[in-house]
Amino acid sequence: MRTVAVIGAGISGLAAAYHIKKLARERGAEISLIVFERGATAGGKIVTDKVNGFVIDAGPDSVVAERQKFEEFCGELGIGRDLIEPKAGSEGVSVLLDGKLERLPDGMRLMLPAKLAPLLSTGMISPLGKARAAMEVLVPKKSGDSDEDAASFVCRRFGREVYDRMAEPLLAGIHAGDPGHTSLRCAFPVLEEIERKHRSLILASRAKETAAHKKDVRFESFANGMAELTSALSAAVGLENIRLGKNVRRIARAETSMPKYLVEIDGDAPVLADAVVFATQAYEAGKIIEAFDKGVAALLGGIKYVPLITVSLAYRSAGVSDKMTGSGFLVPHREGRLLSAVTWSSSKWNRRAPEGYDLVRCYFNGAYSNDAFALDDDALISAAQVELKEAALITGKPLFGVVHRWDMGMPQYTVGHRERLDDLRRRLEGYSGIFMTGAWSNGVGIASCISNSEAVAQKVISYISGI
Ligand SMILES: Cc1cc2nc3c(=O)[nH]c(=O)nc-3n(C[C@H](O)[C@H](O)[C@H](O)COP(=O)(O)OP(=O)(O)OC[C@H]3O[C@@H](n4cnc5c(N)ncnc54)[C@H](O)[C@@H]3O)c2cc1C
Incomplete structure (x- = not known):
């Protein structure tokens, strides 16, 4: 029996664990699989809140994927029927130019x-x-x-x-x-x-x-929000295999004849693992591996992240629905606004708002400045309202607003990223049984995270089958 530890239960960690379990079953390999997640829930950036009948995605609200492949994957997970596509008529996006929306x-x-x-x-x-x-x-x-x-x-x-x-x-x-x-x-x-x-x-x-x-x-999403995907994956991985509220502090090489690793967890006895899959944010993986290899830690820590905020506003439809044309609008940097984009969530997707109401999602990203991040939640909701009024002429007051802050929201693939990843890969080749996946490596989108983790799972199974 080999033990595989996966660190992080975002989409990358859950998809890795799911494929490791599936491949092990197919190949008759006996494994003990443990996923460590420091948060109270699995899903990482994928979070869906249900508030007063509104379905509010705090992070991603959709997947851009090869249709057949993604539908098969969701079918395996038993959520194929819950997949939804954008509503007819929500095609197209506008851009705010000189204060006016242009298609x-x-x-x-x-x-x-x-x-x-x-x-x-x-x-x-x-x-x-x-x-x-x-x-x-x-x-x-x-x-x-x-x-x-x-x-x-x-x-x-x-x-x-x-x-x-x-x-x-x-x-x-x-x-x-x-x-x-x-x-x-x-x-x-x-x-x-x-x-x-x-x-x-x-x-x-x-x-x-x-x-x-x-x-x-x-583009696809789920009838009950994006968390359907991570809930179904968690169930397929097995809730008994996912240890929530467990922060992995570091890993160390175990004193064994075979390469094995001690996964050290805050407040718990260490776990001895034959293979360790890092599926955290890059800077977190860097901290966990620092005592083990400072060079690898420095490369991981050097991957920059940009903060993001989503502000979801709930409206009565009167005076709002008619302004929500297409799927939303984008705000170029040259406009000098705080807001960077808006999705007309309830126009784009079914079941995001109760009958007679609408849901609008505003994004503030930290690509150019952190001005929005200094504002408290009420000020952000007001700023979103003001900018919606000026750009899209939505004058009504929202019934409520929900703010989600992602301080380290999105990894940045800055120029030279490929060389950094190549360097990392070369250094990791020296350590049998250590694998890495995550949005920082080979595509930030959910579909890329899933396929990346599937490829890593194949390497993990080949490795443990050979030791
Ligand atoms: C606001 C926003 C909107 C987005 N919109 C879209 C979209 O519409 N479509 C799309 O495809 N993508 C979108 N993305 C990108 C996508 O959501 C992410 O790239 C993806 O979800 C990241 O998944 P991940 O598993 O790699 O990382 P994460 O989701 O960050 O998961 C990492 C996990 O590791 C855990 N962890 C970290 N350190 C430790 C430790 N020491 N011990 C144990 N656990 C640890 C964390 O708690 C976390 O759960 C969006 C992202 C944001 C922030």
């Missing part, structure tokens, strides 16, 4: 204009900006193989105006970070790949050869 043109693919006609007819870009964007079809490939920040990539291919008025709020929204520091290669690898293979994004899109054309990638 993003059709044909925006991979966050960038992939069709010329809608781009040329949009009012979002000046004639000069459009002329520059159309020249993308002539722009040569970047020479050399160095990493580039996402802002430079867009400016180089489409010009500054497309970046400032269209791409920046989209790119900043995904990682909650400044695209001027975000690694194109790690955060938006598809864009780098298309340029490498096809040179022009517009021409590649017309040739229908991009990866996005081939895959059926969709």
